[in-house]
Amino acid sequence: MHASLRLGIAGLGTVGASVVRGLRAHGDELAERCGRRLVVRAVCARDRTRDRGVDLSGINWIQDPVRLAESPDIDVFVELIGGASGPAEDSVRAALASGKHVVTANKALLARHGVELARLAEKRGVSLNFEAAVAGGIPIIKTLRESLAGNRVDRIFGILNGTCNYILTRMQNERLSFDVCLKEAQRLGYAETDPTFDVGGFDTAHKLALLTSLAFGSEIDVDAIAIEGITDVTLDDIEKADELGYRIKLLAIAERAPSGAITQRVHPTMVPKSSAIARIDGVLNAVAVEADFVGKLMLVGPGAGGDATASSVIGDVADIARGTALSVMGKPAEHMTPYLKSNGAEHRGAYFVRLSVHDRPGAFAAIAARMAEREISLESIVQRARRPSADAPGDAAPTEAQPVIMLTYATAEMDLRAALDRVAADGHVASPPRFIRIERF
Amino acid sequence: MHASLRLGIAGLGTVGASVVRGLRAHGDELAERCGRRLVVRAVCARDRTRDRGVDLSGINWIQDPVRLAESPDIDVFVELIGGASGPAEDSVRAALASGKHVVTANKALLARHGVELARLAEKRGVSLNFEAAVAGGIPIIKTLRESLAGNRVDRIFGILNGTCNYILTRMQNERLSFDVCLKEAQRLGYAETDPTFDVGGFDTAHKLALLTSLAFGSEIDVDAIAIEGITDVTLDDIEKADELGYRIKLLAIAERAPSGAITQRVHPTMVPKSSAIARIDGVLNAVAVEADFVGKLMLVGPGAGGDATASSVIGDVADIARGTALSVMGKPAEHMTPYLKSNGAEHRGAYFVRLSVHDRPGAFAAIAARMAEREISLESIVQRARRPSADAPGDAAPTEAQPVIMLTYATAEMDLRAALDRVAADGHVASPPRFIRIERF
Incomplete structure (x- = not known):
């Protein structure tokens, strides 16, 4: 020995x-x-x-x-x-x-x-x-660095922050507000006293930056990530998503176009309830890889916790003990390709749009016209009278803004943003329009 | 270079x-x-x-x-x-x-x-x-051999044969018989002309034997595996399981008791619909590992197919190219422990029991008495009059045997087998009693 x-x-x-x-x-x-x-x-x-x-x-x-x-x-x-x-x-x-x-x-x-x-x-x-x-006890680094050496990875995505996933799962299951669930997460030690790093999506972004580099052989660029956390996700969003057949998850997504241009994004995402990623609940993490030879692979496990993280640390030490020598990012640093950032505005996808529309004649027609101008097709529109509430006596007032939910067909994000800017400028909405990206993995 | x-x-x-x-x-x-x-x-x-x-x-x-x-x-x-x-x-x-x-x-x-x-x-x-x-493109060998070096694995289980999973998924989703789904699998190239090796559970057993050895550091013993294939799973089983909140999957399961005794089994298994393993559909494979430090890890991906399997082969070649040197089964062969087989009769669990009971007075009381003799508690009993069927004119005859489904609470398998032997000997059933193990992972 x-x-x-x-x-x-x-x-x-x-x-x-x-x-x-x-x-x-x-x-x-x-x-x-x-x-x-x-x-x-x-x-x-x-x-x-x-x-x-x-x-x-x-x-x-x-x-x-x-x-x-x-x-x-x-x-x-x-x-x-x-x-x-x-x-x-x-x-x-x-x-x-x-x-x-x-x-x-x-x-x-x-x-x-x-x-x-x-x-x-x-x-x-x-x-x-x-x-x-990355992802605590899940061996995703080894999988990308070693097992998938014979693949061209096209996309990697996942749930990389247990705190956010715990909060979103609690909101969904218990119909509680973000604030209540955050406090619960803090009480249980899942969230820090200052939770910004987790709920703001920054922890997820750091992890994504490493996965992106391993997956695509490119230099690490955390600043290229478009980051949106979960602080603006409301119980109402979650309930509306549920009605439409979706769950909301904080996903990290990295894609490489055939041109080599890379997109990295971290944002709340609506995924079909039937998808595997929708079913990752609580503090669990999951990472999915799509690559040309292996097809689609998904790893699920504990994303945090002392013992699970120690399992990964000890695995790394064991590799060194056996004499396994690997390039840090899967290939020698000198061969890593410069990070080629894709134009984020190129993103095309379906969107869940939430508007708070003033209840007056013509408002809805004006909004629809703005969407049509940008050739955005709507898959569905949900407008429902609010339930009268004893807590909020003003609720049933006729002039009050009404929530309107629109689901778009695939559209370019720059078009959606432009249309919503016009909608806001027209003055028919009581608060800035919000949207959540939909992904059908 | x-x-x-x-x-x-x-x-x-x-x-x-x-x-x-x-x-x-x-x-x-x-x-x-x-x-x-x-x-x-x-x-x-x-x-x-x-x-x-x-x-x-x-x-x-x-x-x-x-x-x-x-x-x-x-x-x-x-x-x-x-x-x-x-x-x-x-x-x-x-x-x-x-x-x-x-x-x-x-x-x-x-x-x-x-x-x-x-x-x-x-x-x-x-x-x-x-x-x-094992499991085509899923990097489960590397995970066990390298990543989990710092763990004591307690259990490993999974869906290791895409052919069987495809057949069971089709039966479930399309309400088709085993035979029809097998033919479909053969037509699509998922099953061989002689399908015994797959549907009999033998392919799954070979794979399990390797995972068991890697997980527990024990010598490989494929002959110690209790093997039951899916050929006896009927559409009726699947429908009854569905009504009770379960899916039927062909699972490979290996467990190690604190004594070091190992159980390896391959059999159709009823798992709660809400469990992750129940949701692995079609030709997908999945492997779950439960270990002391990492907790629970699950890997999901393509279990077969030329490209996915090639991904694993090339990953293995790449390891050799980099000079990575590992013991074949995770530890040197000389240190592998002899396989210590547990007494299979020790297995305790819940069971789904299917009886075909002659419709005569006292039959059911006699069966219940046999179960009680062995102290087997029943969680539920489902007895339903058959739908009359034009295809089977004898169906509604009063003396005909009626299907009875019983769900037991956790019980020792030897007790269940003994009770069912007595039930069969008593002559109240028209065909040998059948049972399917229930696992609540």
């Missing part, structure tokens, strides 16, 4: 503690599978006194993550600090520069500096593995 | 031709991803004149697969002949013995001789990769 593989772990939150536990619980089995033992030599975390439910005796404690990263006592630096800069970035750079393999769960860091770090790792001939950075 | 990796492909059916096409179509990209070119040097197939829709010019044609396997002109032998013995076995052994890496899609061969072949490959320090042998 080879010499032990010596690990240094920076960051002992939920994931870090689970990694230490997993390495202990399955130490013998891992040694058999990898041909050598995996040993935690040193750790680094802010609070040394906290009880993490795991025995850390015999493991060195190093205060400074950069010093841990450079320590000659370790072969692999496991970065679980998080953040696109600061100690996480400094220590990963230090580890690679000193010839250490790196395993990280840090999507923000890689979304910002992935190509540069890949170059550094490849120059030093070390691994930079990040299965845990 | 390293020297090219030279392949010899034995078997040019649908999969073989797709592999050649895929290697050509994505040659440059594969070279970038692997750091070397993948070149088909020689092929071997029975009929040289057949048009396979792929250009084979410049590729050597060797008649004898064993000679191809031993050729000093190749580094990797790709076996796509099929069959547990004969030319497939001979050529794979020859390739390993002469120090060639092997990639195969041959589940029958590995289910029978996998451990021995693993030993041979490991002795020679070469790879024996078989992603394509």
Whole structure:
């Protein structure tokens, strides 16, 4: 058997503690599978006194993550600090520069500096593995980086944020408002005190940027992503979607046109109830890949949680222990193609449009005319008198704005936007028109 | 860049031709991803004149697969002949013995001789990769062998045969008989002229035997699998299951008890309509893994088809090209644990029982008494008068046997079998009682 593989772990939150536990619980089995033992030599975390439910005796404690990263006592630096800069970035750079393999769960860091770090790792001939950075326990990085090597991927999409999916699922199932479900998610520890990063779609975007690069062999470009979070999704949207046979999910979608131009988008999406992706509920994540040879593949599993994420971290460490050497983004950084951004206005699709229309003669005709001007065909229009409500005594007033839902046939997004701008300018609506993209995967 | 990796492909059916096409179509990209070119040097197939829709010019044609396997002109032998013995076995052994890496899609061969072949490959320090042998394009071998290294797998189950799933889905959706759907599957090329291997559950069993070994680190034992195919599943079963909220799927299930004892079973299974596995329709395959750290993971994709299977074959070749070296069954053959078979009678679960009961006084009371003797609780009983049918004029005769469906609560299979034996011996039923296991994943 080879010499032990010596690990240094920076960051002992939920994931870090689970990694230490997993390495202990399955130490013998891992040694058999990898041909050598995996040993935690040193750790680094802010609070040394906290009880993490795991025995850390015999493991060195190093205060400074950069010093841990450079320590000659370790072969692999496991970065679980998080953040696109600061100690996480400094220590990963230090580890690679000193010839250490790196395993990280840090999507923000890689979304910002992935190509540069890949170059550094490849120059030093070390691994930079990040299965845990996208979709927790789901082995989507390995699938794209290795299994699908013989494919041209055309599209990848998925539910990459468990917090958002939990909130949308609760809204759907319990008919609760966004705010109530967000509070519930915070109470259960699924959402942070400042939930912007999750519900604003930014976490999903970071993950998508990495998948896009792996899928298409292109450089990472998180800034090219059109991001819309779930904060504006109302219970009314969800109920109307339900009536029309749809669910609303926060999807990450990346597509490559035959020209090579890439579209990346993160937005609430209406998907048919019967579709597989519509049925991914709660904190689950799912990633679907469409490629020329394999066809369509979907992976479903836990997108977060200490143990599930640790499963991916340990899998990455095991690869290093076995001597598996891979280009960080599936192909050498020098061969990655520049990111070719498609013109977002090119997007064609069906749309769910929500208007709040003043109840006066001619309003609806004027709206319909604006849509016709842009040659937007309507599949259905739902206009229903509001139910009178005791809570809102003004509700039944005749002059009050009425909700109108329109479903369009496939149309260019630039045409829809232009038509809705005109509708708003005409003054027939009480609030800015909103739309949700429909995808029929 | 390293020297090219030279392949010899034995078997040019649908999969073989797709592999050649895929290697050509994505040659440059594969070279970038692997750091070397993948070149088909020689092929071997029975009929040289057949048009396979792929250009084979410049590729050597060797008649004898064993000679191809031993050729000093190749580094990797790709076996796509099929069959547990004969030319497939001979050529794979020859390739390993002469120090060639092997990639195969041959589940029958590995289910029978996998451990021995693993030993041979490991002795020679070469790879024996078989992603394509289980679930076509789904990367379940890599997931078990690599990604989940840090887990203790407790259960693995799935739909592993597209033919059976196509037939059951058609029966369900179109309310057609097994025979009609089988003929349709044969017409579409989803089923062989002799469909026994698929519909009898044997193909599923071969695949399960490999997954079990990978999941539990135990030796392969296909003979330990209790196999029941779908030939006895009637449209009536499917309709009754539907009424009760279930779908019937042919599932492969492997479980390991805390004692280490393993159960492997292949049988028609009733699963709740709302479960993810119930929604895998048509020729799709799905594999679910339950493990201590990752929790539950499910992979869904094409279980067969030339291109999807070729995707897995090429992924395996790419691993070899990159120099990835893995134990064949995830851990060295010498460390695989002997297969510890659990006593099948230990299985506890709920059951769907179908009886054909003679319509005479006391029959039902007698049956209920036999169930009570074994302390089997019934969740529900469905007895319905038959619809009179013009096709079967005897149908409405008062003495005719009536279908009775019982759903049991969780009970030991040995108790159910004993009770049903007594029921049959009592003479109240017109045909042997049948049961279908219910699983609530």
